[in-house]
Amino acid sequence: MQKRVIFNNKVLPYLLLAPQIAITVVFFFLPAGMAVWQSMLMQDAFGLRQEFVWFENFQRVIVDPNYVSAIWVTIVFSAAVTALSMIPALLLAVMADRHIRGATTYKTLLIWPYAVAPAVAAVLWLFMFHPSIGIIGQGLNTIGIKWDYKLDGAQALLLVVLASAWKQISYNFLFFLAGLQSIPKSIIEAAQIDGASATRRFWTVILPLLSPTAFFLLVVNVVYAFFDTFGTIHALTQGGPGTSTVTLIYRVYVDGNNNLNLGSSAAQSVILMIIVILLTAVQFRYIERKVHY
């Protein structure tokens, strides 16, 4: 009842919302709508001839064994990137949260990699792990490990996972550190007085209180692994060898940009959109319940 009194003008709220709605429409709904439309067309590269084919593009994509393999690569890749970027970040954050000499320096250095662009990060890793010009790649071959990520699919996947995760550690570190610092000292001290060991304090006090941060980071990292790792893969392996590092997002690029098959590329991006919507819904619906706020 009271609300009606405050907003007795019926136009004003819409007016206030208008900029946000305009931005959402122009930058999200319109492109997304065009992608859905494009996904039902079969077109030549120049856009001179087109045919409306309903869901044929989707049908072709789904039965393609290479698409199924890209789904598996994406699952393995995302899980590995998320785990490898969150666990070390948590470890580093716990260490940096203690009172040590030069803590600020450590923190600054740990945050640095986040400023590196994905493609640049990939080139850094390339120069270290290239089998003939990379210092670590050469070293591995010298000690008898046959390292050639251009020929070995597992090694290629490992390399893009490492490069992608490394970059994300800084981001996670920053959030974990902030999360740790916001835990009231009194609770930890109380646990200490009760005789809880450091390990026990971590598992029963700190971790549950950190779970909102961890949950947020889980969502962010999965989305990162899905969408923002394109530059790393492109610069390091270009999807090869074979198709062992082709993730879903990389395939969208290859089919749309290199192969000029816009219909299939649009269909794949629509599938990707559905996957992410489902993933986010599931995460919020089921996992969030177990999160201790």
Added chain:
Amino acid sequence: MPTRRFLLALAATAALTAPAAAQQRVQIDFWHGLTQPLGGMLEQIAADFNASQQRFQVNASFRGAYPDTMVASIAAFRAGNAPHIVQMFEVGTATMLAARGATVPLHELLSTTGVQINFDDYLPAVRGYYSFADGRMASMPFNSSTAIMFYNKDAFRRAGLDPERAPTTWAELRTAAQRLRAAGVACPFTTAWPTWTQFEQFSALHNTALASQNNGFAGLNAEMQLTNPLFVRHVTTLAEMAREGTFRYGGRDGAGDALFASGECAIIHASSGARARFAREVPGGIANVGAAFLPIYDDVQGAPRNSVIGGASFWVLNAGPNRPRSRDELQGIAEFFRFIAQPAVAAKWHTDTGFLPVTRTAFQLVQASGFYQQNPGADIPARQLLRGEMTPNTMGFRLGNMPEIRVVIQEEIERVFQGQQTPQQAMDNANRRGNEILRNFERANRS
């Protein structure tokens, strides 16, 4: 102060007339895909053309490597501001030919503008690749290369092989590679552009079709013929050599070049256009780099034939859908093409870069200049290209979305080298996936 005023007025007039004079020239946008130093040499040719006359201004600009340039120009066409001329790699030919309404065929351009270029003088392999089935020209040939074999003479000497005698058959190549390996060369043999050298060139040399319908020249309904035992046999050879350590897969596209340039690999199959780089980078310089024909299986009937070309040609684009070029613009494009067709321009481009002399006159011009005596091996590409009589299998390829097919073949043979599938499975898969691509293209371009 009259003098100062006069000067000001003069400056003002100059400032006004200078852009006016530039605007009078018809602007021709030209997008190319050549990195430095080649890109600079090409831009110099455009600058020379601009200096040679007053009416037209060709603005050459680099738009990324060939595939990027192709994608950029197609996107620009869809948006209605395509460049007048775009440099397109040879495997984009089918895509461009199918895009009726987007491109202006070269023969049409020349007949509209009345400009004449003698295409009979062009090397048959070059002319054939860029013409319609009836022989009329579709695009303007410019930088053409072909694949040849380069070898490191120093490494040959160390292995006790004759540095002046390159292997001519695959059996000889393998024996040589084994001796190189025994002499401590870590990488006896590699290849750049795996699909181009080991399938496209390979099929032409052996007079074997890569696809039906004369490799796609006769129609969009072509089908891949990768399951031919010859291809399976060749992948088997490469896989066996990889296992015994005499062949190293150097990566997709031009990635293999680096392995030879660094001196790590002793033999490479690469683009003739790589010559300039090898001369500069291989330890020991050009004196240490041998050039030879690509090897063959000598028990295959009809081998060896001519190799096919790679490289790129220039296409004339309309500005966008239903937005044709003006008469003046067409005239400017045609004049520019006449300029680059001059034997002197073609000959200079050949000797500067290692690309082919595209016309016979240019080839003779360079022969007469004594260039080949000073640069032994520089005539290997042209001689390999002119060898024997051309057959439908050696004219080139006109397959839709061929860049995609190239990647598919690379992916499938990479799986063989990883031990994930047999050569037979690889060729079966590549054939199936290649045909899917061809059928998609056929369907999207059926009028």
